[in-house]
Structure formats: C-alpha cells, structure tokens
Amino acid sequence: MPPVYRGSDLRPAGHTPDSVDDTVPSVEYTAEQAAAPAYLDAASAAPLHPVARQALLAALEDGWADPDRLHAAGRRAQRLREAATATVAGCLGVRPDEVTFLSSGTAAAHAAVLGGLAGRSRAGTAFVHSAIEHSAVLHAAARHGDATEVGVDRLGRLDLEAWRATVSRPGVALAGLISASHEVGTVQPVAAAAEACAEAGVPLYVDAAQSIGHVPVPPGWSLLTASARKWGGPPGVGLLVVRKGTRWLSPYPGDDLHRPRPQGALDLPAVVAAAASLRAVLADAQTAAVRLSGLVERIRATVAATVPDVEVVGDPVERLPHLVTFSCLYVDGEALLHALDRRGFAVSSGSSCTASTLRPSHVLEAMGVLSHGNVRVSLHRGTTEADVDRFLAVLPGLVADIRKEAGM
C-alpha cells in the first residue's frame, strides 16, 4: 500500500491508520484544518507530502549553511544541493547540470522566458506563446514587449496550424507552451508543437507546473519549469531545466551570465524536501492518476447532471487527471466560492469578481466559454471518494440558493 496523506483527515494527532506506511510520520491536524473537510485546490498548492515534511525537517540540520563556501558546513550544504539536483534530474530524465532551483515557479517562468529570449537575441526578438499561458509567462512576455499569441479552440487546445505558421516566421527567438492548462486541465499537444519548433529552429519553453508529478511531459522542449508546491513539495521552490545546447543568457544582475542561478540565497531545506517529495510522488503517479481521473470523471458527469445551466469546460478526454472546471450561469463566482468555503470546501475560480484585476480569466476568454460562476476543483492524493461525494451533494443547493437570491 502506498503512503496515504489526507488534507481532509480529522484523525487525532499521533494516530497512524493502517493504510499509512510506518516510515512516514503521521500528520497532525489543527482546529483550522478541521473546518476544511475537503481541500480541493491542489492546483494552487497541494498539501505538503509527508515525505517532504520529513525531508524538510532532516535537511534543516545541514541546509542552513551557504553551499558555495569551502568550509565543512558549506560542503555539507553543497552535498545536500547536489543530492537534490541529482534526484530531480533522475526524476525528469535530464542531466544534473541542466537543473536549477529557483525561489518559485513564477521566478522560474520569468527566468525561462527572459533568459531564453536574451540567449537568442541574435536570431530574433519575437516570443510566440499560447493564449492560455500562466500569468507569470504573460507578465514576462509583456515586459519583453515583442510577443505574439496563438489561440486555442473551445476545449482549450492549442491551434496547431496557427502555431506552426507563427513559430516559422522570421525573427522568432523563443516559443512558450503550457504543458496542460492550469485553469481547465486540457493537455496541450506538446510533442507536435515541439516538432513545429524544431523544424523552425526555435527553442520551445514548456511550463509544466500542472503536469510534473501527475503525468509525463513529452520530450522535445529546450526549457522547462515547474513549481514544487504543485506536487506536494514546500512553497518557495521553482524548477528550471535548460537542456544542453540551449542558449540562455541571464536577464538578472550577477556574475554567472550563462548559467541560471537563484537570486540570493536558496532555501536549501525546502529544495531537499521538494526533490524527495517529487521522487515519492512519481513512484505511484500512475496509480494516483488513474484514481483521481476517475473522481474527476465523476465530478464532470454529476455536475452536468445535477446543476442546471452549467458548462463543464476543458477537454473531457485529453485532460489532467486531477483538475476540472465548470461555470454556472447567473452565479457570482465569488459568492459560490465563499458559500463552498463556509461548508468547508476549498476551490478556486477564474471569474472576474475573484480576480485582483476584476477581469475574467484570460484562459476562459481565449476558449470563449462562460467566465462567471466559475469553479476550479483540483484534487490531490489525499482526496477521497467521500470528499468528492460530499462536495457533489452540497453544490446543487448552493448554486440554487445564489440563483434564487439573484431572482433567477
């Protein structure tokens, strides 16, 4: 039996159920967590994997020292960094010297886009990206200036023909494609997009934040980023992989122009925890994906059947195993989010009323699907069938209440 951890578990502190491996410390739950019986927002941040917690505590012992110093304490820290790097490289099937840890997934995305473009400035300046990239990539694109967007269809899948035409234009320095939509779960045709890039001689950057730890990412990319807290690692650890032969030039001040480095000190204990948890997560990723995908299928089918005037969005087949999004007509997304939170369900929303910008999600807009009344449910390994069923049981009533209040 693989180790099981549950953000939703209300077992008393110290109690270890039979299903939990003895080598994994049991997780203690606070009163606050007891009020959140189902945490369904793993796509924002997954609950800390018990292996991450264990590794984090162990690494605090030596991970405080500066790994670039030549004394004994520094060498111990350096060994931790090397071990973490080798672990992640092994997990992803790349060379250790291609792996860099940065302070967040956002920092990694910025470094990939801006560094990838700077390294190719002799070839051109244009950055081609899909319309459904993460805002971290879009912000870097906006800072860069010369950027061209390629659209998606109603299911949120890249328009490959337009992609092929756009990346083969003269002056394209870099192309960026998210491996799978962080908002609707649609898996992107990375292999075909990479092929088009290779034909045009343009390096491809893949933002794999929602895929790593859940599903494999096809090869063919030159740069890849991920975020540890999406797979159950601690927050504050981003991952940047730059394949050999890819020209990358630092967009930041510093000595090392050609190799990515974190800005300032690395949180080494968190990096160790990120690496250990990635290995643990990948060990049973296939089993977890099958189970979570079944739960997502249940949500897709039940929501469509029990909530009137609802649109379940994203590709029903070519999708992430753990993420599902739907929009409810005549419903204020913020009101629904709060109503669910009061019942103990944590979800997120792409509706404009929940965004700091008061604009609807650019992903939902690019797909042309309803943006209000939007709910994203994302599962993690601790999510149980009972969590999902409880969620599905309360949802129709909450939606009906909000509609009634609006006079619908």
Add this chain to the structure above:
Amino acid sequence: MIEVDSRGRRCPLPIIDLAKKIPTVPVGEIVRVLADDPAAANDIPAWCRMKGQEYVGSPAPGSYDVRRTT
C-alpha cells in the same frame, strides 16, 4: 429596439438582466445589451451558445446584440 441597460452592473448581473428580458422579446427580434463590465464581451456570446440564442455581434464597445431564436 429593445434595450437592456446593465451599465455599472458587474457580471453576472448583465447576463441575469438579459435572461430576464428575453421572454418579453418576440422571437426573431433583437435585444441590445449595454454593459461596461469587461466579462460581458465574453459571457454574452457564451450565454447565447448555452441557451440556443443568436449572438449578432457588438456594434460598439459595451454594446451587444442578441437575437431571440427560440
């Protein structure tokens, strides 16, 4: 032309206004929605698709024409 003035109202209110108005619109006629919430540009066509009505287009920024078809 029948008009729905949802200016100053945030989504989903313009869509709710439209849905409440549509039963009073004769089949085949056009209703014009005035809405300044940025989500309306996306959500009015999406509503039409979901409810089987025809989205005619946006004659001006913040103005959306819908033809009742059913």
